[in-house]
Amino acid sequence: MDREEALRALSELRGSIDNMDSALVHLLAERFKVTQRVGRLKAAAGLPPADPEREAAQIRRLRALAIDAELDPELAEKFQNFIVAEVVRHHEQIAKERRD
Ligand SMILES: O=C(O)C(=O)C[C@]1(C(=O)O)C=C[C@@H](O)C=C1
Numbered sequence: 001m002d003r004e005e006a007l008r009a010l011s012e013l014r015g016s017i018d019n020m021d022s023a024l025v026h027l028l029a030e031r032f033k034v035t036q037r038v039g040r041l042k043a044a045a046g047l048p049p050a051d052p053e054r055e056a057a058q059i060r061r062l063r064a065l066a067i068d069a070e071l072d073p074e075l076a077e078k079f080q081n082f083i084v085a086e087v088v089r090h091h092e093q094i095a096k097e098r099r100d
Pocket residue numbers: 035038039049050051052054055058083084087088091
């Protein structure tokens with residue numbers, strides 16, 4: 001493969017990466033819209049921001065899905081933990097704003 005061909009192939013692959021990154025941003029936006037509602041619901045009902053049992057079940061499920069999809073389950077777990085930590089932070093903020 002010469003340099004020209006390599007650059008064409010790279011550009012095509014990057015187009016696909018950009019489409020998938022866009023999809024991820026849209027999915028995350030929807031997920032955070034829903035978790036904001038969950039945060040308000042929990043704060044109104046006096047429920048704790050975090051639910052460790054639910055989190056453990058989500059990790060088990062996502063690790064199994066990742067293995068099935070040939071994705072490193074460690075990556076799936078790290079990604080989920082990163083997202084959920086941010087959600088819990090938002091829930092705590094919502095609960096605090098309700099108290100103040
Ligand atoms: O399901 C809940 O109870 C949520 O608050 C949502 C969520 C999530 O982002 O999936 C976030 C925090 C909880 O610890 C568990 C799950």
